Amino acid sequence: MTPIVQNGIPAQGMPKFTLSGADVAAIAAWLHSQPLSDRGAPSTLDILVGNAKEGEAYFNGAGHCTQCHSVTGDLAGIGARYDPKTIQNRIVSGGSSRGFGRRPAGPAPPKVPPTTVTVTLLSGQTITGDLDHISAFVVALREPDGTYRSFPRYDSIPKVVVTNPLQWHIDMLPKWRDSDIHSLTAYLVTLK
Ligand code: HEC
Known part of the structure:
Protein backbone atom coordinates (compact mmCIF):
# COMPACT_ATOMS: atom_id res chain seq x y z
CA MET A 1 0.00 0.00 0.00
CA THR A 2 2.77 2.45 0.91
CA PRO A 3 4.07 3.26 -2.62
CA ILE A 4 0.51 3.62 -3.95
CA VAL A 5 -0.49 6.05 -1.20
CA GLN A 6 2.79 7.99 -1.32
CA ASN A 7 3.04 8.18 -5.15
CA GLY A 8 -0.68 8.22 -6.02
CA ILE A 9 -2.01 6.87 -9.29
CA PRO A 10 -1.93 10.09 -11.36
CA ALA A 11 -3.29 8.42 -14.51
CA GLN A 12 -6.44 7.44 -12.64
CA GLY A 13 -6.81 10.67 -10.72
CA MET A 14 -5.68 9.46 -7.29
CA PRO A 15 -3.45 12.18 -5.78
CA LYS A 16 -0.34 11.36 -3.77
CA PHE A 17 -0.47 11.78 -0.01
CA THR A 18 2.48 12.93 2.08
CA LEU A 19 1.93 10.32 4.79
CA SER A 20 4.77 8.68 6.68
CA GLY A 21 5.37 4.95 6.42
CA ALA A 22 4.09 4.65 10.00
CA ASP A 23 0.80 6.36 9.12
CA VAL A 24 0.28 4.12 6.09
CA ALA A 25 1.06 1.07 8.24
CA ALA A 26 -1.56 2.21 10.77
CA ILE A 27 -4.17 2.58 7.99
CA ALA A 28 -3.23 -0.85 6.61
CA ALA A 29 -3.61 -2.37 10.08
CA TRP A 30 -7.06 -0.84 10.39
CA LEU A 31 -8.10 -2.10 6.94
CA HIS A 32 -6.91 -5.59 7.82
CA SER A 33 -8.93 -5.47 11.05
CA GLN A 34 -12.16 -5.10 9.04
CA PRO A 35 -14.39 -8.20 8.88
CA LEU A 36 -13.51 -10.44 5.97
CA SER A 37 -17.07 -10.38 4.61
CA ASP A 38 -16.65 -6.66 3.84
CA ARG A 39 -13.68 -7.34 1.60
CA GLY A 40 -14.99 -10.32 -0.35
CA ALA A 41 -17.39 -10.53 -3.26
CA PRO A 42 -20.46 -8.30 -2.92
CA SER A 43 -22.98 -9.99 -0.68
CA THR A 44 -26.55 -8.93 -1.43
CA LEU A 45 -27.67 -10.44 1.88
CA ASP A 46 -25.35 -8.19 3.90
CA ILE A 47 -26.25 -5.01 2.03
CA LEU A 48 -30.01 -5.10 1.51
CA VAL A 49 -31.11 -4.83 5.11
CA GLY A 50 -32.94 -1.48 4.88
CA ASN A 51 -36.54 -0.49 4.27
CA ALA A 52 -37.03 0.95 0.75
CA LYS A 53 -40.14 2.97 1.72
CA GLU A 54 -38.23 4.68 4.53
CA GLY A 55 -35.39 5.31 2.09
CA GLU A 56 -37.76 6.95 -0.37
CA ALA A 57 -39.18 9.21 2.36
CA TYR A 58 -35.68 10.15 3.52
CA PHE A 59 -34.55 10.81 -0.06
CA ASN A 60 -37.43 13.21 -0.70
CA GLY A 61 -37.47 14.74 2.79
CA ALA A 62 -34.94 14.88 5.60
CA GLY A 63 -32.07 13.74 3.36
CA HIS A 64 -32.34 16.75 1.02
CA CYS A 65 -31.18 14.51 -1.84
CA THR A 66 -33.60 16.15 -4.30
CA GLN A 67 -31.68 19.40 -3.91
CA CYS A 68 -29.13 17.93 -6.35
CA HIS A 69 -30.56 14.64 -7.62
CA SER A 70 -33.65 13.34 -9.36
CA VAL A 71 -34.79 9.71 -9.54
CA THR A 72 -36.16 10.41 -13.03
CA GLY A 73 -32.99 12.29 -14.04
CA ASP A 74 -29.39 11.58 -13.07
CA LEU A 75 -30.25 8.68 -10.74
CA ALA A 76 -32.82 7.05 -13.07
CA GLY A 77 -32.09 3.33 -13.44
CA ILE A 78 -29.20 3.40 -10.95
CA GLY A 79 -30.49 0.10 -9.52
CA ALA A 80 -29.90 -1.50 -12.92
CA ARG A 81 -26.48 0.12 -13.44
CA TYR A 82 -24.74 -0.94 -10.23
CA ASP A 83 -24.92 -3.79 -7.72
CA PRO A 84 -26.21 -2.94 -4.21
CA LYS A 85 -22.75 -2.68 -2.66
CA THR A 86 -21.61 -0.17 -5.31
CA ILE A 87 -24.78 1.86 -4.80
CA GLN A 88 -24.17 1.99 -1.05
CA ASN A 89 -20.56 3.09 -1.60
CA ARG A 90 -21.68 5.82 -4.00
CA ILE A 91 -24.26 7.19 -1.58
CA VAL A 92 -21.45 7.58 0.94
CA SER A 93 -18.71 8.83 -1.39
CA GLY A 94 -20.72 10.56 -4.11
CA GLY A 95 -19.02 8.25 -6.61
CA SER A 96 -16.06 9.04 -8.80
CA SER A 97 -17.74 9.20 -12.16
CA ARG A 98 -16.51 12.67 -12.93
CA GLY A 99 -12.85 13.65 -12.98
CA PHE A 100 -11.73 16.87 -11.35
CA GLY A 101 -13.08 19.80 -13.32
CA ARG A 102 -14.21 17.68 -16.25
CA ARG A 103 -17.62 16.40 -17.25
CA PRO A 104 -18.22 13.01 -18.85
CA ALA A 105 -19.24 13.06 -22.51
CA GLY A 106 -22.96 13.44 -23.09
CA PRO A 107 -25.52 15.63 -21.39
CA ALA A 108 -24.72 16.78 -17.85
CA PRO A 109 -26.96 15.37 -15.10
CA PRO A 110 -29.91 17.76 -14.62
CA LYS A 111 -29.27 19.34 -11.24
CA VAL A 112 -25.88 18.13 -10.04
CA PRO A 113 -23.80 21.27 -9.52
CA PRO A 114 -20.54 21.71 -11.48
CA THR A 115 -17.12 22.35 -9.94
CA ASN A 164 -16.11 20.89 -5.00
CA PRO A 165 -19.69 19.79 -5.86
CA LEU A 166 -19.09 16.66 -3.80
CA GLN A 167 -18.49 18.79 -0.68
CA TRP A 168 -21.98 17.88 0.54
CA HIS A 169 -21.15 14.17 0.45
CA ILE A 170 -17.79 14.81 2.13
CA ASP A 171 -19.45 16.87 4.89
CA MET A 172 -21.98 14.08 5.47
CA LEU A 173 -19.33 11.43 6.15
CA PRO A 174 -19.26 11.86 9.94
CA LYS A 175 -23.03 12.42 10.15
CA TRP A 176 -24.60 9.39 8.46
CA ARG A 177 -26.67 7.03 10.54
CA ASP A 178 -26.35 3.38 9.47
CA SER A 179 -30.13 3.12 9.25
CA ASP A 180 -30.31 5.99 6.72
CA ILE A 181 -27.63 4.44 4.51
CA HIS A 182 -29.38 1.07 4.67
CA SER A 183 -32.82 2.41 3.78
CA LEU A 184 -31.42 4.68 1.02
CA THR A 185 -29.56 1.72 -0.49
CA ALA A 186 -32.71 -0.41 -0.36
CA TYR A 187 -34.62 2.39 -2.12
CA LEU A 188 -32.07 3.21 -4.86
CA VAL A 189 -31.75 -0.52 -5.68
CA THR A 190 -35.45 -0.48 -6.70
CA LEU A 191 -34.80 2.23 -9.36
CA LYS A 192 -34.44 -0.11 -12.33
C1 HEC B 1 -25.45 19.58 -2.69
C2 HEC B 1 -25.59 18.59 -3.75
C3 HEC B 1 -25.82 17.15 -3.37
C4 HEC B 1 -26.72 16.62 -2.45
C5 HEC B 1 -27.66 17.37 -1.51
C6 HEC B 1 -26.64 15.18 -2.58
N1 HEC B 1 -25.71 14.85 -3.54
FE1 HEC B 1 -25.32 12.96 -4.24
N2 HEC B 1 -23.94 13.73 -5.53
C7 HEC B 1 -23.65 15.07 -5.69
C8 HEC B 1 -22.63 15.20 -6.72
C9 HEC B 1 -22.01 16.51 -7.21
C10 HEC B 1 -22.34 13.89 -7.17
C11 HEC B 1 -21.35 13.48 -8.28
C12 HEC B 1 -22.16 13.31 -9.52
C13 HEC B 1 -21.33 13.43 -10.77
O1 HEC B 1 -20.11 13.41 -10.67
O2 HEC B 1 -21.95 13.52 -11.85
C14 HEC B 1 -23.19 12.99 -6.42
C15 HEC B 1 -23.23 11.61 -6.61
C16 HEC B 1 -24.13 10.75 -5.98
C17 HEC B 1 -24.27 9.34 -6.29
C18 HEC B 1 -23.46 8.58 -7.35
C19 HEC B 1 -24.24 8.65 -8.65
C20 HEC B 1 -23.59 7.84 -9.76
O3 HEC B 1 -24.24 7.67 -10.81
O4 HEC B 1 -22.47 7.39 -9.58
C21 HEC B 1 -25.25 8.83 -5.48
C22 HEC B 1 -25.78 7.41 -5.43
C23 HEC B 1 -25.71 9.94 -4.66
N3 HEC B 1 -25.01 11.09 -5.00
C24 HEC B 1 -26.72 9.84 -3.71
C25 HEC B 1 -27.17 10.90 -2.92
C26 HEC B 1 -28.17 10.73 -1.89
C27 HEC B 1 -28.88 9.43 -1.53
C28 HEC B 1 -28.36 11.98 -1.34
C29 HEC B 1 -29.23 12.36 -0.17
C30 HEC B 1 -29.08 11.63 1.06
C31 HEC B 1 -27.46 12.91 -2.05
N4 HEC B 1 -26.75 12.21 -2.98
C32 HEC B 1 -27.39 14.29 -1.82
C33 HEC B 1 -24.22 16.12 -5.03
C34 HEC B 1 -25.19 16.02 -4.05
Whole structure:
Protein backbone atom coordinates (compact mmCIF):
# COMPACT_ATOMS: atom_id res chain seq x y z
CA MET A 1 0.00 0.00 0.00
CA THR A 2 2.77 2.45 0.91
CA PRO A 3 4.07 3.26 -2.62
CA ILE A 4 0.51 3.62 -3.95
CA VAL A 5 -0.49 6.05 -1.20
CA GLN A 6 2.79 7.99 -1.32
CA ASN A 7 3.04 8.18 -5.15
CA GLY A 8 -0.68 8.22 -6.02
CA ILE A 9 -2.01 6.87 -9.29
CA PRO A 10 -1.93 10.09 -11.36
CA ALA A 11 -3.29 8.42 -14.51
CA GLN A 12 -6.44 7.44 -12.64
CA GLY A 13 -6.81 10.67 -10.72
CA MET A 14 -5.68 9.46 -7.29
CA PRO A 15 -3.45 12.18 -5.78
CA LYS A 16 -0.34 11.36 -3.77
CA PHE A 17 -0.47 11.78 -0.01
CA THR A 18 2.48 12.93 2.08
CA LEU A 19 1.93 10.32 4.79
CA SER A 20 4.77 8.68 6.68
CA GLY A 21 5.37 4.95 6.42
CA ALA A 22 4.09 4.65 10.00
CA ASP A 23 0.80 6.36 9.12
CA VAL A 24 0.28 4.12 6.09
CA ALA A 25 1.06 1.07 8.24
CA ALA A 26 -1.56 2.21 10.77
CA ILE A 27 -4.17 2.58 7.99
CA ALA A 28 -3.23 -0.85 6.61
CA ALA A 29 -3.61 -2.37 10.08
CA TRP A 30 -7.06 -0.84 10.39
CA LEU A 31 -8.10 -2.10 6.94
CA HIS A 32 -6.91 -5.59 7.82
CA SER A 33 -8.93 -5.47 11.05
CA GLN A 34 -12.16 -5.10 9.04
CA PRO A 35 -14.39 -8.20 8.88
CA LEU A 36 -13.51 -10.44 5.97
CA SER A 37 -17.07 -10.38 4.61
CA ASP A 38 -16.65 -6.66 3.84
CA ARG A 39 -13.68 -7.34 1.60
CA GLY A 40 -14.99 -10.32 -0.35
CA ALA A 41 -17.39 -10.53 -3.26
CA PRO A 42 -20.46 -8.30 -2.92
CA SER A 43 -22.98 -9.99 -0.68
CA THR A 44 -26.55 -8.93 -1.43
CA LEU A 45 -27.67 -10.44 1.88
CA ASP A 46 -25.35 -8.19 3.90
CA ILE A 47 -26.25 -5.01 2.03
CA LEU A 48 -30.01 -5.10 1.51
CA VAL A 49 -31.11 -4.83 5.11
CA GLY A 50 -32.94 -1.48 4.88
CA ASN A 51 -36.54 -0.49 4.27
CA ALA A 52 -37.03 0.95 0.75
CA LYS A 53 -40.14 2.97 1.72
CA GLU A 54 -38.23 4.68 4.53
CA GLY A 55 -35.39 5.31 2.09
CA GLU A 56 -37.76 6.95 -0.37
CA ALA A 57 -39.18 9.21 2.36
CA TYR A 58 -35.68 10.15 3.52
CA PHE A 59 -34.55 10.81 -0.06
CA ASN A 60 -37.43 13.21 -0.70
CA GLY A 61 -37.47 14.74 2.79
CA ALA A 62 -34.94 14.88 5.60
CA GLY A 63 -32.07 13.74 3.36
CA HIS A 64 -32.34 16.75 1.02
CA CYS A 65 -31.18 14.51 -1.84
CA THR A 66 -33.60 16.15 -4.30
CA GLN A 67 -31.68 19.40 -3.91
CA CYS A 68 -29.13 17.93 -6.35
CA HIS A 69 -30.56 14.64 -7.62
CA SER A 70 -33.65 13.34 -9.36
CA VAL A 71 -34.79 9.71 -9.54
CA THR A 72 -36.16 10.41 -13.03
CA GLY A 73 -32.99 12.29 -14.04
CA ASP A 74 -29.39 11.58 -13.07
CA LEU A 75 -30.25 8.68 -10.74
CA ALA A 76 -32.82 7.05 -13.07
CA GLY A 77 -32.09 3.33 -13.44
CA ILE A 78 -29.20 3.40 -10.95
CA GLY A 79 -30.49 0.10 -9.52
CA ALA A 80 -29.90 -1.50 -12.92
CA ARG A 81 -26.48 0.12 -13.44
CA TYR A 82 -24.74 -0.94 -10.23
CA ASP A 83 -24.92 -3.79 -7.72
CA PRO A 84 -26.21 -2.94 -4.21
CA LYS A 85 -22.75 -2.68 -2.66
CA THR A 86 -21.61 -0.17 -5.31
CA ILE A 87 -24.78 1.86 -4.80
CA GLN A 88 -24.17 1.99 -1.05
CA ASN A 89 -20.56 3.09 -1.60
CA ARG A 90 -21.68 5.82 -4.00
CA ILE A 91 -24.26 7.19 -1.58
CA VAL A 92 -21.45 7.58 0.94
CA SER A 93 -18.71 8.83 -1.39
CA GLY A 94 -20.72 10.56 -4.11
CA GLY A 95 -19.02 8.25 -6.61
CA SER A 96 -16.06 9.04 -8.80
CA SER A 97 -17.74 9.20 -12.16
CA ARG A 98 -16.51 12.67 -12.93
CA GLY A 99 -12.85 13.65 -12.98
CA PHE A 100 -11.73 16.87 -11.35
CA GLY A 101 -13.08 19.80 -13.32
CA ARG A 102 -14.21 17.68 -16.25
CA ARG A 103 -17.62 16.40 -17.25
CA PRO A 104 -18.22 13.01 -18.85
CA ALA A 105 -19.24 13.06 -22.51
CA GLY A 106 -22.96 13.44 -23.09
CA PRO A 107 -25.52 15.63 -21.39
CA ALA A 108 -24.72 16.78 -17.85
CA PRO A 109 -26.96 15.37 -15.10
CA PRO A 110 -29.91 17.76 -14.62
CA LYS A 111 -29.27 19.34 -11.24
CA VAL A 112 -25.88 18.13 -10.04
CA PRO A 113 -23.80 21.27 -9.52
CA PRO A 114 -20.54 21.71 -11.48
CA THR A 115 -17.12 22.35 -9.94
CA THR A 116 -16.85 26.13 -9.73
CA VAL A 117 -13.90 28.40 -9.11
CA THR A 118 -13.50 31.97 -7.93
CA VAL A 119 -10.37 33.90 -8.92
CA THR A 120 -9.57 37.08 -6.99
CA LEU A 121 -7.16 39.38 -8.85
CA LEU A 122 -4.72 41.71 -7.09
CA SER A 123 -7.07 44.59 -7.95
CA GLY A 124 -9.73 42.92 -5.82
CA GLN A 125 -11.85 42.01 -8.84
CA THR A 126 -13.37 38.52 -8.57
CA ILE A 127 -14.23 36.24 -11.49
CA THR A 128 -16.38 33.16 -10.87
CA GLY A 129 -17.30 30.39 -13.27
CA ASP A 130 -17.31 26.65 -13.97
CA LEU A 131 -13.81 25.24 -13.56
CA ASP A 132 -12.36 24.15 -16.89
CA HIS A 133 -8.77 23.42 -15.91
CA ILE A 134 -6.40 24.02 -13.01
CA SER A 135 -2.70 23.36 -12.54
CA ALA A 136 0.11 24.95 -10.56
CA PHE A 137 0.62 27.41 -13.44
CA VAL A 138 -2.79 28.25 -14.82
CA VAL A 139 -6.47 28.29 -13.90
CA ALA A 140 -9.17 28.41 -16.59
CA LEU A 141 -12.89 28.86 -16.20
CA ARG A 142 -16.05 29.54 -18.15
CA GLU A 143 -18.16 32.44 -16.97
CA PRO A 144 -21.98 32.10 -16.77
CA ASP A 145 -22.34 33.91 -20.13
CA GLY A 146 -20.01 31.33 -21.74
CA THR A 147 -16.86 33.49 -21.82
CA TYR A 148 -13.69 31.39 -21.44
CA ARG A 149 -10.97 33.01 -19.32
CA SER A 150 -7.63 31.77 -18.09
CA PHE A 151 -5.16 33.27 -15.63
CA PRO A 152 -1.49 32.47 -15.05
CA ARG A 153 -0.68 31.54 -11.46
CA TYR A 154 2.41 32.60 -9.53
CA ASP A 155 2.43 30.93 -6.13
CA SER A 156 -0.69 32.23 -4.37
CA ILE A 157 -1.41 35.03 -6.87
CA PRO A 158 -4.17 35.38 -7.96
CA LYS A 159 -6.17 33.83 -5.11
CA VAL A 160 -8.04 30.76 -6.35
CA VAL A 161 -10.90 29.05 -4.48
CA VAL A 162 -12.34 25.85 -5.97
CA THR A 163 -15.77 24.65 -4.86
CA ASN A 164 -16.11 20.89 -5.00
CA PRO A 165 -19.69 19.79 -5.86
CA LEU A 166 -19.09 16.66 -3.80
CA GLN A 167 -18.49 18.79 -0.68
CA TRP A 168 -21.98 17.88 0.54
CA HIS A 169 -21.15 14.17 0.45
CA ILE A 170 -17.79 14.81 2.13
CA ASP A 171 -19.45 16.87 4.89
CA MET A 172 -21.98 14.08 5.47
CA LEU A 173 -19.33 11.43 6.15
CA PRO A 174 -19.26 11.86 9.94
CA LYS A 175 -23.03 12.42 10.15
CA TRP A 176 -24.60 9.39 8.46
CA ARG A 177 -26.67 7.03 10.54
CA ASP A 178 -26.35 3.38 9.47
CA SER A 179 -30.13 3.12 9.25
CA ASP A 180 -30.31 5.99 6.72
CA ILE A 181 -27.63 4.44 4.51
CA HIS A 182 -29.38 1.07 4.67
CA SER A 183 -32.82 2.41 3.78
CA LEU A 184 -31.42 4.68 1.02
CA THR A 185 -29.56 1.72 -0.49
CA ALA A 186 -32.71 -0.41 -0.36
CA TYR A 187 -34.62 2.39 -2.12
CA LEU A 188 -32.07 3.21 -4.86
CA VAL A 189 -31.75 -0.52 -5.68
CA THR A 190 -35.45 -0.48 -6.70
CA LEU A 191 -34.80 2.23 -9.36
CA LYS A 192 -34.44 -0.11 -12.33
C1 HEC B 1 -25.45 19.58 -2.69
C2 HEC B 1 -25.59 18.59 -3.75
C3 HEC B 1 -25.82 17.15 -3.37
C4 HEC B 1 -26.72 16.62 -2.45
C5 HEC B 1 -27.66 17.37 -1.51
C6 HEC B 1 -26.64 15.18 -2.58
N1 HEC B 1 -25.71 14.85 -3.54
FE1 HEC B 1 -25.32 12.96 -4.24
N2 HEC B 1 -23.94 13.73 -5.53
C7 HEC B 1 -23.65 15.07 -5.69
C8 HEC B 1 -22.63 15.20 -6.72
C9 HEC B 1 -22.01 16.51 -7.21
C10 HEC B 1 -22.34 13.89 -7.17
C11 HEC B 1 -21.35 13.48 -8.28
C12 HEC B 1 -22.16 13.31 -9.52
C13 HEC B 1 -21.33 13.43 -10.77
O1 HEC B 1 -20.11 13.41 -10.67
O2 HEC B 1 -21.95 13.52 -11.85
C14 HEC B 1 -23.19 12.99 -6.42
C15 HEC B 1 -23.23 11.61 -6.61
C16 HEC B 1 -24.13 10.75 -5.98
C17 HEC B 1 -24.27 9.34 -6.29
C18 HEC B 1 -23.46 8.58 -7.35
C19 HEC B 1 -24.24 8.65 -8.65
C20 HEC B 1 -23.59 7.84 -9.76
O3 HEC B 1 -24.24 7.67 -10.81
O4 HEC B 1 -22.47 7.39 -9.58
C21 HEC B 1 -25.25 8.83 -5.48
C22 HEC B 1 -25.78 7.41 -5.43
C23 HEC B 1 -25.71 9.94 -4.66
N3 HEC B 1 -25.01 11.09 -5.00
C24 HEC B 1 -26.72 9.84 -3.71
C25 HEC B 1 -27.17 10.90 -2.92
C26 HEC B 1 -28.17 10.73 -1.89
C27 HEC B 1 -28.88 9.43 -1.53
C28 HEC B 1 -28.36 11.98 -1.34
C29 HEC B 1 -29.23 12.36 -0.17
C30 HEC B 1 -29.08 11.63 1.06
C31 HEC B 1 -27.46 12.91 -2.05
N4 HEC B 1 -26.75 12.21 -2.98
C32 HEC B 1 -27.39 14.29 -1.82
C33 HEC B 1 -24.22 16.12 -5.03
C34 HEC B 1 -25.19 16.02 -4.05
